[in-house]
Each structure stands twice: as C-alpha cells, then as structure tokens.
Amino acid sequence: MNQPQGRRNDSDLIRASQRGDRGAFETLVRQYDQAVLRLALHLTGSEADAQDIYQEAFLKAYRHIGNFRFECSFYTWIYRIVTNLCLDHLRKRQTRREDSHVMTDSSGQEVDLLERVSDDRSGANPERDLMRRELGAKIALALTRLTPRERMVFELKHYQGLRLRTIGEMLNTTEETAKNTLFRATQKLRGVLGSMR
Amino acid sequence: MNCDWTKENVVLYIYDELADDAKYEFERHINQCLACKQEVEAALAFKDGMSALPVQEVAPNLLVNSRLRLQESLEETSQALGWNRFVFDFAGWMHQLKLAPALTAAILLIGFAGGSLTTWRMLGSRPPGTDLPGGTVTQPQQANIASIESITPDANSNKISIKYDMVYPQTVEGTPADPLIQQLLLMAAHNQGNSGVRLDSIDVLTRQAEDDAVREALVYALRYDKNPGVRLKALDGLKSYVKDDVHVRDAVVEALMHDTNAGVRSEAIALLDPVRADMSVREVLQVLAQHDKDQFIRSQSRRYLDSTPNMY
Numbered sequence: 001m002n003q004p005q006g007r008r009n010d011s012d013l014i015r016a017s018q019r020g021d022r023g024a025f026e027t028l029v030r031q032y033d034q035a036v037l038r039l040a041l042h043l044t045g046s047e048a049d050a051q052d053i054y055q056e057a058f059l060k061a062y063r064h065i066g067n068f069r070f071e072c073s074f075y076t077w078i079y080r081i082v083t084n085l086c087l088d089h090l091r092k093r094q095t096r097r098e099d100s101h102v103m104t105d106s107s108g109q110e111v112d113l114l115e116r117v118s119d120d121r122s123g124a125n126p127e128r129d130l131m132r133r134e135l136g137a138k139i140a141l142a143l144t145r146l147t148p149r150e151r152m153v154f155e156l157k158h159y160q161g162l163r164l165r166t167i168g169e170m171l172n173t174t175e176e177t178a179k180n181t182l183f184r185a186t187q188k189l190r191g192v193l194g195s196m197r
Numbered sequence: 198m199n200c201d202w203t204k205e206n207v208v209l210y211i212y213d214e215l216a217d218d219a220k221y222e223f224e225r226h227i228n229q230c231l232a233c234k235q236e237v238e239a240a241l242a243f244k245d246g247m248s249a250l251p252v253q254e255v256a257p258n259l260l261v262n263s264r265l266r267l268q269e270s271l272e273e274t275s276q277a278l279g280w281n282r283f284v285f286d287f288a289g290w291m292h293q294l295k296l297a298p299a300l301t302a303a304i305l306l307i308g309f310a311g312g313s314l315t316t317w318r319m320l321g322s323r324p325p326g327t328d329l330p331g332g333t334v335t336q337p338q339q340a341n342i343a344s345i346e347s348i349t350p351d352a353n354s355n356k357i358s359i360k361y362d363m364v365y366p367q368t369v370e371g372t373p374a375d376p377l378i379q380q381l382l383l384m385a386a387h388n389q390g391n392s393g394v395r396l397d398s399i400d401v402l403t404r405q406a407e408d409d410a411v412r413e414a415l416v417y418a419l420r421y422d423k424n425p426g427v428r429l430k431a432l433d434g435l436k437s438y439v440k441d442d443v444h445v446r447d448a449v450v451e452a453l454m455h456d457t458n459a460g461v462r463s464e465a466i467a468l469l470d471p472v473r474a475d476m477s478v479r480e481v482l483q484v485l486a487q488h489d490k491d492q493f494i495r496s497q498s499r500r501y502l503d504s505t506p507n508m509y
Contacts, residue, residue, distance in 0.1 A: 022271060023417030029267065030444060037255045037263060047259055054263050059270055135249040143250075157212055158244070159252050164214050179209060186208045190243050 010074045017065045025065065029058050032075065036082050043086045043155055044093075045140070053089060057082045072169060079170045083152055090148035142192040150185035157182055200226075203233045211240045257477040265451065268420075341366070373401050379411070386414045392424040399427055403434025412438060416448045425458035432464050439468050446472060450481050459491060466497050473501040 010031070016024030036057060040050035060081050068077060143151060152171065156162045162170075168178040203226050209215045210223050227234045346360040371378040385398035399418050405411045418431040432452065438445040446469075453465035472478050479502065486498035 021417075023413060023420065026268065026271070026420075027413060027416075027444060030264070030447070033264065033267075034255055034260060037260060038252060041255060041259075042252050051259070051263050051266065055267055055270060058267050059274055062271060062274060132249050135246065139247060139250040158247055164212075179214070182212070183205070183208050186240070186243070189247070190239075193243070193246070 011070070014065065014068060014070075014074060017062075018068070022062075025062055028074065032078055033058065036078065039079075039082060039155070039160060040086060042159060043151070044089055049089060053082065053085045057085055060085075076166065076169050080172070083156070083170050087148045087152055090151055094148060138193060139189075142189050145192050146185050146188055150181055150188065153178055153181040154185040154189070200230060200233055203227065203230070204236060207233075207237055207240045210237065211244050258480050261447075261450070261477055261481070264447070265455070268451070373405055379405070379408075383410065383414050386418055392422075392427060395422060395424065395427050396430060399430045399434065403430065406434045406438060412442065412445065416444060419448050419452055425456075425461055428452070428456065428458065428461050429464055432461065432468060436468050440471050446475070446478070450478060453485070453494075454481060459493075462491065462494055463497075466494060466501075470501065474505050479505065 010028065013024045013028045017028060033054065037050055037054050040053040041047065044050050044053065057078065061078055068074070143154070146154065149171070153167055156167045156170070157164065164178045164182065165175045168175040171178065203223060206215060206219065206223060210220065215223060227237050341364045343362040343364040346362060347358075349358040349360075350356075351358065369377060369381065373379065373382070382398045382402055385394050386402060388394045388398075395418070399415065402411050402414055406415060412435070415431040415434045419428050419435065422428050422431070432449070435445050435449065439449055440446075449465050449468050453462055453469065456462050456465065469478055469482075473482065482498040482502050485494055486502055487495075489495045489498065
C-alpha cells in the first residue's frame with residue numbers, strides 16, 4: 001500500500017492535536033482513515049468489525065497522541081495501533097473458529113465470498129469468472145489456517161505491499177522475524193491451496 | 198550459493214525483498230538449476246493466484262458512516278493530558294534523559310536562561326509601546342489580575358504573602374495578511390467565551406481562505422462552533438473550495454446531514470450543487486431525499502438527484 005498522497009504537514013497537525021486541537025486531529029485522521037478501513041475490512045471480512053477497529057484505533061490515537069514522540073512516522077504509529085487491534089480480533093476469531101469465507105456486511109447480512117470476489121480480467125468469460133470466484137473463496141479459507149501473526153505479515157506484504165522492514169516496525173519486531181513469518185505463511189498457504197485442488 | 202539457500206529465499210525474491218547482490222546470485226543460480234527455476238515459477242504462480250482475492254475499495258457510505266461515528270465519539274473523549282499523561286510517560290521520559298545527557302544539559306541550561314531572562318524582564322521597566330513584526334503593539338499602564346495563585350500568612354507577623362497572575366491587555370494593528378494578526382485571528386476563532394469575537398474573526402478569515410491553516414479554522418468553525426451565525430459565516434468562506442478540497446466537501450456534507458440549524462443546512466445543500474455528481478454526495482442526497490425531516494432539504498435533494506445523470 002502506498003502511503004496516502006497529498007498529505008498536509010503531519011508534524012504540524014500532530015503538534016496541534018497534542019495541544020488539544022480536535023480539528024487538526026480529524027484532518028490527520030482523514031489522511032489515513034481510508035487505508036486503515038481498507039486493511040481492517042480485508043483482514044476481518046466484516047464491515048461491522050472493520051468499523052469497530054477503525055473507531056477504536058483512532059480513539060486510542062486521539063487519547064495518546066500526547067505520547068507520540070516523532071520517533072517514527074505517524075503512518076507507522078497508527079498502523080501499529082491498527083495491526084495490534086486486528087491481531088486481537090484475529091485471535092478472538094481463531095478461538096471461535098469462524099469461517100472467514102462468509103462475511104458480514106454493515107447490516108449484519110451474511111455474504112459468501114463467492115459473491116464478493118470479482119474478476120476484472122475475465123471480461124465476458126463467465127466460466128473463467130466462476131473459477132476465479134471459487135479460487136477466491138478457497139484463498140479466504142486458506143488464510144484462516146494461518147496464525148494471526150502470519151496472517152498479518154502476509155496481509156501487509158502481499159495485499160498492502162509494505163516493505164518487511166516497515167512491517168517489522170509496525171509489529172514491534174525485527175525485519176528478520178518478519179521475513180521468517182512471511183516464509184512460514186507462504187509455505188502454509190501453498191500447502192493448503194495445493195491440497196484443495 | 199546452493200539449492201537450499203535458493204529455496205529459503207524464494208519468497209523474498211518473489212516479493213522483491215532481496216538485496217541487489219543476493220538477487221543477482223539468485224538469478225544466476227536459477228538459470229543454471231532447473232529444479233530451483235521450477236520452484237520460483239511455482240512461487241510466482243502462487244503469488245499471482247493470490248490476487249484472486251483482491252483488496253476491495255472502501256464504499257463511500259461506509260467511510261462516511263465511520264467518520265461520523267468517530268466524530269461523535271471524539272466529542273465525548275478526552276486526551277490523556279496533565280498528570281495522567283505524566284505518569285504514563287515517566288519511564289519513557291527518564292529513558293530518553295538517560296540516553297541523551299547532552300540534550301538534558303542543554304534543556305536545563307535553556308530553561309535556566311529563559312527563567313532568568315523572564316524574571317529580569319518582569320522586574321525591569323516596561324516601555325509604553327513596542328514594535329512587533331506585523332504591526333504595532335500598545336501596552337497600557339493598567340493591568341488586570343487574572344488569578345490568585347496562593348495566600349500565605351506569615352506566622353511571626355500580621356503580614357500576608359499573596360502570589361497572583363497579571364494580564365496586560367494589548368492592542369495590535371496590521372493587515373489581515375500579517376502573520377501576527379493572522380495568528381491572533383485564528384486564536385480568536387477558537388474563543389469559546391465570546392461568539393461576537395469568533396464571528397468577527399471568521400468574517401476576516403473568510404477573505405484569506407486560500408491559506409490552508411485558515412481553511413482548517415473555517416472547517417473547524419463549521420463543525421464545532423455553537424453559534425449558527427459563525428457556522429454560516431464559515432460556510433460562506435468555504436464555498437469556493439467545495440469542488441477542489443475534499444476536506445471542505447466532507448465538512449459541508451456533514452453540516453448538511455447533522456447541523457441543528459435549518460439555515461446552515463439550506464446553505465450547505467446550496468454549496469453542494471457543483472459537486473452533486475460526486476458519489477459520496479449522491480449517496481447522502483439519496484438518504485436525505487427519502488428520510489429527512491425537513492421538507493426543503495428533501496425536495497432540494499430530489500431536485501439535485503433528478504438533474505444529475507445516474508452513472509452507477
């Protein structure tokens with residue numbers, strides 16, 4: 001994921017937020033909130049859960065912005081909060097053993113991933129489109145077999161396109177550990193998807 | 198360089214995380230080793246196949262709802278300031294001091310020098326007028342007592358020691374473009390005690406809305422000012438930016454949806470006319486056209502929707 005473009009000066013906004021300027025904080029939120037919501041939505045598969053994570057992440061950031069010391073970018077800081085919340089969510093879900101190929105939208109309706117996975121490249125080929133949808137559902141199921149940490153590293157690397165060094169910073173670990181986790185995640189996914197064919 | 202090393206690094210290779218020299222060695226090896234080449238091809242096929250579950254773009258409605266929900270919560274949330282913040286940060290603060298003795302010494306020296314200078318200036322004579330960049334500041338001889346800090350009776354006499362703070366009213370003159378004047382205007386826009394001052398400051402600031410900080414102050418006033426007159430004035434200042442500044446557009450949409458004053462809402466919907474084809478605006482208009490309590494807002498929303506081709 002690319003960092004949001006056209007940002008106003010984060011440092012000024014952060015300093016104003018630290019002085020209690022809520023307007024400045026909201027401006028800061030709007031620079032990053034779409035990316036945060038996109039990440040939470042893809043990870044949780046539920047609009048309601050994604051909204052809860054969004055809400056909790058930015059409220060936490062607001063309460064503790066006074067502790068932000070400019071040792072990393074605001075982008076890394078807010079993502080650290082979001083990834084922690086997502087990890088908690090994934091851990092809880094793992095305990096409940098939910099199947100994530102069934103998602104819930106904001107109205108609480110269950111939507112099968114088969115319906116959600118679209119294929120922009122298949123054009124007017126319905127057979128290929130169906131196959132791609134089936135593959136999408138299998139991938140969603142395979143992703144649930146990863147540990148929360150493996151899932152997070154894979155999500156940030158494969159779907160959000162972040163560098164492993166940044167992922168390590170966000171997850172409070174080393175680049176080397178992030179590499180090893182990504183290796184394990186891809187091995188597992190290849191194994192699970194291979195056995196599904 | 199061997200097959201084991203290649204297999205361990207194939208993931209880093211497909212995600213472009215190998216350093217240049219390692220990448221060169223990696224590619225040289227797979228060009229000579231068929232098994233490793235097949236492993237890389239399988240890994241690339243896996244990577245390509247994983248895109249069958251794409252990252253969906255966030256629906257505008259979901260984004261708007263999330264923002265509004267957050268805004269409501271922020272109004273009831275306070276930051277970790279004051280004593281709590283100090284307690285929370287103490288370990289980190291000590292850690293930083295420990296790691297930066299030179300910085301610590303510098304801070305102490307600056308603090309000591311600043312304190313001495315302030316004392317010297319307070320004890321010294323005050324000139325009746327001072328020139329500041331951005332205008333002339335006039336200091337009157339009279340000062341007001343702002344607050345009493347402490348009262349300490351002397352046990353051995355009938356004297357009492359009172360520590361108090363003084364406020365010296367000052368006047369500054371200059372053009373709205375002067376940095377000091379603009380800074381004061383922005384402060385005045387947040388003056389919770391006096392809506393007349395806020396109204397006057399927003400009135401002047403509307404003429405400088407091309408400045409980002411001014412526009413932020415106008416957006417802030419539109420969102421949070423308790424006085425509808427101030428909010429209307431802020432809307433007026435923002436009208437030229439609805440089309441090009443998405444933050445302004447969001448603030449106007451929020452005013453249309455949630456402002457308690459019918460006049461502000463009517464003005465907000467009028468401002469959205471040039472951007473009525475925008476998807477997030479259309480979604481709001483569709484909701485308002487069906488459910489809004491205000492007859493004018495309902496009919497105006499319908500009119501906008503009817504006159505805009507449905508592109509979705």
